[in-house]
Amino acid sequence: MEIKLEDEHARKVCGLGNGVFVCSFLAISSDGFECLRGSDAEEIIYLRRLNDEMNALGINCSGPPNFVLTPDFVASKKEDDNRKR
Numbered sequence: 001m002e003i004k005l006e007d008e009h010a011r012k013v014c015g016l017g018n019g020v021f022v023c024s025f026l027a028i029s030s031d032g033f034e035c036l037r038g039s040d041a042e043e044i045i046y047l048r049r050l051n052d053e054m055n056a057l058g059i060n061c062s063g064p065p066n067f068v069l070t071p072d073f074v075a076s077k078k079e080d081d082n083r084k085r
Contacts, residue, residue, distance in 0.1 A: 003064040005033040013067055015058050022056035024049055025063065037063030 005026075010016040010033040014026040024045050025037040036042060048054045062068040 002027070002029075002034040002036055002039050004031060005035055007033065009033070009067070013061055013069065015060055018058075020055060021058045021060075023058040023060040024054055024056050025059075026056065035064055035067075037061075 005014070010026060014023040014033070014035075015021045016026065016033075023035075025035055025042070027034045027036050027041075036045060045054070049057060059070060059072075061070060
């Protein structure tokens with residue numbers, strides 16, 4: 001099951017616009033952004049990651065329903081914020 005996401009969530013949690021750090025499970029459809037974590041596509045996404053067939057390599061949160069940020073994502077955001085200062 002795909003979960004619809006707000007644009008702000010796609011930027012702040014999924015890392016939209018951050019190159020290789022964009023979440024691998026972020027997708028876009030005619031309805032807008034979606035999270036594919038926990039969907040039928042999850043296994044395919046992991047296989048594509050293992051075979052170096054994806055550019056977006058982030059796993060930024062726990063997925064639905066709570067979207068808890070992963071420690072690596074939180075750390076990378078802090079480093080990025082420090083570089084901007």
